[in-house]
Amino acid sequence: MLKLVKPVEGPTYREFGLQKLGDLVRGLGLGHELPAATRLFDLLTASWSHRQLTGTPHWASDITDDGTPFELSVAFQGGRPLVRVLAEAQLEPFDVESNWEAGLALNRVIAGLAGVDLERFERIQGLFAPPSGSNARFALWHAGQVEPDGSLSFKVYLNPRIVGNGLSREIVRESLVRLGADYAWDELEPKLTDDSLLPYFSLDLAKSANARLKVYVAHPNATSETIDALVRDESGYRPGLAQGWIEELTGSAGPFDQRPLLTCYAFRSPVDAAEVTVLVPSRAYVGHDAEALARAGELLGHHEARLRSGIEGMAGRPLAMGRGLVTYVSARPVPDGTRVTAYLAPEAHAISTPRRTRFVAAAEVPDPSRSSTSGTTTRAAATA
Numbered sequence: 001m002l003k004l005v006k007p008v009e010g011p012t013y014r015e016f017g018l019q020k021l022g023d024l025v026r027g028l029g030l031g032h033e034l035p036a037a038t039r040l041f042d043l044l045t046a047s048w049s050h051r052q053l054t055g056t057p058h059w060a061s062d063i064t065d066d067g068t069p070f071e072l073s074v075a076f077q078g079g080r081p082l083v084r085v086l087a088e089a090q091l092e093p094f095d096v097e098s099n100w101e102a103g104l105a106l107n108r109v110i111a112g113l114a115g116v117d118l119e120r121f122e123r124i125q126g127l128f129a130p131p132s133g134s135n136a137r138f139a140l141w142h143a144g145q146v147e148p149d150g151s152l153s154f155k156v157y158l159n160p161r162i163v164g165n166g167l168s169r170e171i172v173r174e175s176l177v178r179l180g181a182d183y184a185w186d187e188l189e190p191k192l193t194d195d196s197l198l199p200y201f202s203l204d205l206a207k208s209a210n211a212r213l214k215v216y217v218a219h220p221n222a223t224s225e226t227i228d229a230l231v232r233d234e235s236g237y238r239p240g241l242a243q244g245w246i247e248e249l250t251g252s253a254g255p256f257d258q259r260p261l262l263t264c265y266a267f268r269s270p271v272d273a274a275e276v277t278v279l280v281p282s283r284a285y286v287g288h289d290a291e292a293l294a295r296a297g298e299l300l301g302h303h304e305a306r307l308r309s310g311i312e313g314m315a316g317r318p319l320a321m322g323r324g325l326v327t328y329v330s331a332r333p334v335p336d337g338t339r340v341t342a343y344l345a346p347e348a349h350a351i352s353t354p355r356r357t358r359f360v361a362a363a364e365v366p367d368p369s370r371s372s373t374s375g376t377t378t379r380a381a382a383t384a
Contacts, residue, residue: 013348014049017041017070020314020346021085024072027313028081028306033146037083040144040152043110044087045070047102057349059094062137063087065283065324066350074310075145076303077339081310086143086157096130096139096162103140103156110142110154110205117207121156124175128158128201136162154205155212160198168198172215175201181213184267187274188215191230195220197260212275214266222261223254227278231263235273236333242278245331249295250285251357258284264330277332277339283324288354290319292326299331299340307342314344317351324352 021041025034042049048069051058060067063086070087089102110116130139141157160168169192176185200216219227228243246261247253254261259281266275282292293311297304315325328343 011053012049013045013051013053013069014042016053016348017045017049017346020316021072021083023313023316024074024310024344025083027310028074028083029309030081030083033083033150036146036150036152037085040085040146041070041087043152044085044089044106044142044144046109047089047091047106053348055349058092059088059090059099061088061090063141064327064345064347065352066345066347068346068348071327071343071345072314073341073343074307075339075341076300076307077334078336080148081303081306082145082147084143084145086141088138088141096134096136097132100130100139103142106142107156107205113154114151115207116154116205117211118205120179120203120211120213121205123178124158124203127171127175127178128160128162130162134162156203156205158201158203160201165197172198172201176213179213181267183270184213184215184265184274187267188217188265191265192217193219199262210268212266212268214264216262216264216279218260218262220260221255221257223256224250225253227261227263231276231278234276236335237276241333242331245278245299246280248298249280249282249292249329251295252285256281256285262328275332277330279328279330282326282329283352285357286323286326287357288320288323289315289325291357292323292329293319296326296329296340296342299329299338303340311342311344314346316347320354322347322351323354 018038018041021037022034025031025037057067061069063069063071069090070085073084075082088099089106091098091102107118111118128139130136136159138159139162142154143157144152144154147153160171173185176182197218198215199218202214204211224243224246227246228240231237231242232239262279264277264279286292293308300307325345325347326342327345330341332339
């Protein structure tokens with residue numbers, strides 16, 4: 001359940017977003033990267049960040065549950081976290097078609113940046129353009145990451161269901177053909193069941209020979225054992241690895257009948273093994289964000305304290321007071337262990353109330369009405 005928030009007049013989306021981003025970056029111990037992270041945020045949100053934050057979004061972005069048009073995330077691999085921003089460019093009249101045009105305009109802005117290449121996107125652009133009157137949830141998102149050297153990298157997310165589920169597989173297959181990646185469809189198609197959905201198609205906007213294309217698969221009502229069987233033979237996996245991650249993050253073996261578990265297949269070339277990531281929608285299966293963070297911490301090891309500091313910094317509220325700041329946690333095997341990513345919603349418009357689970361007794365679920373830092377707090381006050 002979302003508790004709607006009615007902010008007092010004051011902050012713009014940029015002011016709100018940069019405070020959330022700054023609190024996260026400083027909490028992670030990456031204060032020296034804040035100028036680069038700020039530049040990234042400003043690039044991706046320029047079409048709407050000047051607008052005043054109100055109780056209702058102009059367009060209910062599918063990036064977050066409350067319609068906030070951006071999300072922050074932190075990836076942990078090796079010795080240092082990587083900060084990323086995902087955003088949806090938007091323009092009036094705030095519909096799928098106008099937002100698609102806003103996204104194309106953003107492409108033109110970042111096209112001149114070092115290392116950015118739109119050639120692959122342009123090969124498949126026509127397959128994903130929304131038809132007139134489209135009722136799709138989105139058409140084009142952009143994500144960026146602050147690299148270890150302070151440079152920025154970018155990717156796009158496209159909607160294979162832009163004209164409905166019925167053509168999504170054909171759109172993905174044709175996209176791979178146009179990109180010279182027929183091999184990827186040959187590998188992916190046998191893994192799809194009748195129930196599988198294809199919610200996202202992603203491209204790195206890079207000139208590098210290692211640039212990826214990624215296909216996301218949603219698995220409605222899957223169990224941890226189902227997902228484990230799908231990925232156990234992929235590079236870096238072993239039987240039981242994914243099942244353990246999922247059960248650690250949710251406290252359950254499923255079936256997961258709220259939000260579906262996702263797998264992401266990233267392809268670089270015919271000779272490189274696909275990189276397969278398991279994404280768990282934590283907020284659908286925990287009682288509150290404190291539980292979500294504790295569960296993610298079990299996968300992070302010594303990085304847990306760093307993530308905790310970052311999340312607590314950006315939250316602006318006790319973590320047990322809401323459920324949805326930690327939206328997803330993903331995991332993928334890498335040569336030096338496990339790459340874990342936490343996806344974080346800024347909660348600009350609403351905060352999801354906690355819920356009871358078998359791990360969170362009724363007495364442990366806070367009553368937001370008794371706290372000045374509950375979901376009824378105005379966003380302006382929370383950013384003061």
